[in-house]
Amino acid sequence: MSHLLELRGVHTHIGAYHILHGVDLAIPRGQLTMLLGRNGAGKTTTLRTIMGLWRTSKGSVHFGGQDITALDTPAIAHLNIAYVPENMGIFADLTVKENMLLAARKAGNAAQMDAARLEWIFKLFPAVEKFWNHPAGKLSGGQKQMVAVARAIIEPRDLLIVDEPSKGLAPAIVNNMIEAFAQLKQSGVTILLVEQNLHFAQRLGDSVAVMDNGRVVHAGCMAELAQDAALQQSLLGLAL
Structure with missing residues (x-):
């Protein structure tokens, strides 16, 4: 193996x-x-x-x-290698979109993020799309966890x-x-x-x-x- x-x-x-x-x-x-x-x-x-x-x-x-x-x-x-710590490491004052953009190293702005991959992530975690323009710190614990995992996989790992x-x-x-x-x-x-x-x-x-x-x-x-x-x-x- x-x-x-x-x-x-x-x-x-x-x-x-x-x-x-x-x-x-x-x-x-x-x-x-x-x-x-x-x-x-x-x-x-x-x-x-x-x-x-x-x-x-x-x-x-x-x-x-x-x-x-x-x-x-x-x-x-x-x-x-992507790592999601126990405390999730969310940037509370940034929107969900801005949190995702920080992790998308190949994208200089939101429009440059891989659209097909984003669509796949939105299907995995509908809350990420729903709260796309909301401050991440305002989300519930479960929603923050979804954002944290989504952020880790915004690029293939x-x-x-x-x-x-x-x-x-x-x-x-x-x-x-x-x-x-x-x-x-x-x-x-x-x-x-x-x-x-x-x-x-x-x-x-x-x-x-x-x-x-x-x-x-x-x-x-x-x-x-x-x-x-x-x-x-x-x-x-x-x-x-």
């Missing part, structure tokens, strides 16, 4: 705190991988380390066969990394998000999702990695984990 992204023995310190303790993680190309684990297990730190926002103190990160461990965050993003896309969302919005990620997966993009919503994980995941205490303690097929209640209990302290 071809892996698009690999972490090999990654350690990350934040100040005096040793957060990641030798993370080994392989993300298969063209699949949706769920990164699960209890709060504080190191999931968000893993994503931030991949993006160069926090530095590895030991180990390496490889993308498409290239060692990207020492690259800064803008250089990593330019490799066609090789890898999409999203931290807890369903957090705090109403069930109807969660189902909308599941549909959108299913379509994104079908379009061929490789996706890495951190998620606490196990229904979300079960519906979407091809492969899964479970973290605990700064390490990956289980990696395999999502369907196998979804069918093994004892394994879920031991890894996550709860059952799907």
